[in-house]
Amino acid sequence: MASGAPETPTPSASAPTSPAPTPPARLVTGEPVREPADRRWCEKVTLAFHNTGGRPVRSGTVTFGSHVIGALGVDWSTVESTHDLPAPLAAGARAERTWTVCVDAWRVPLGMHVETRDVSVRWE
Numbered sequence: 001m002a003s004g005a006p007e008t009p010t011p012s013a014s015a016p017t018s019p020a021p022t023p024p025a026r027l028v029t030g031e032p033v034r035e036p037a038d039r040r041w042c043e044k045v046t047l048a049f050h051n052t053g054g055r056p057v058r059s060g061t062v063t064f065g066s067h068v069i070g071a072l073g074v075d076w077s078t079v080e081s082t083h084d085l086p087a088p089l090a091a092g093a094r095a096e097r098t099w100t101v102c103v104d105a106w107r108v109p110l111g112m113h114v115e116t117r118d119v120s121v122r123w124e
Contacts, residue, residue: 041114047096047099049096056089059084060087064081064101064116071111079114
């Protein structure tokens with residue numbers, strides 16, 4: 001026989017949930033867009049950046065590999081140069097930056113030019 005008192009639910013003993021950890025910064029770069037500069041040993045290179053992570057990109061570098069190309073299309077050498085990222089870049093933010101990338105003038109004799117083909121990015 002049931003008593004006349006209604007049943008009260010007992011609280012479940014579940015562990016408190018903690019918020020999911022914020023994912024780290026993740027920087028995605030677009031393809032480099034190259035334009036000629038006013039000197040044959042330089043190029044203007046534009047890169048687009050998008051931080052798809054959950055934390056800001058605080059600092060970093062972009063390394064460009066500029067190829068010295070001869071008059072017949074022969075790739076004679078590659079010269080690297082390193083530049084600072086446009087930072088800080090907040091989570092979800094986008095940025096675009098243009099650098100004038102040059103090699104030493106003596107490396108690019110008359111009839112030759114540079115092509116910045118290689119780009120690598122490091123960030124924190």
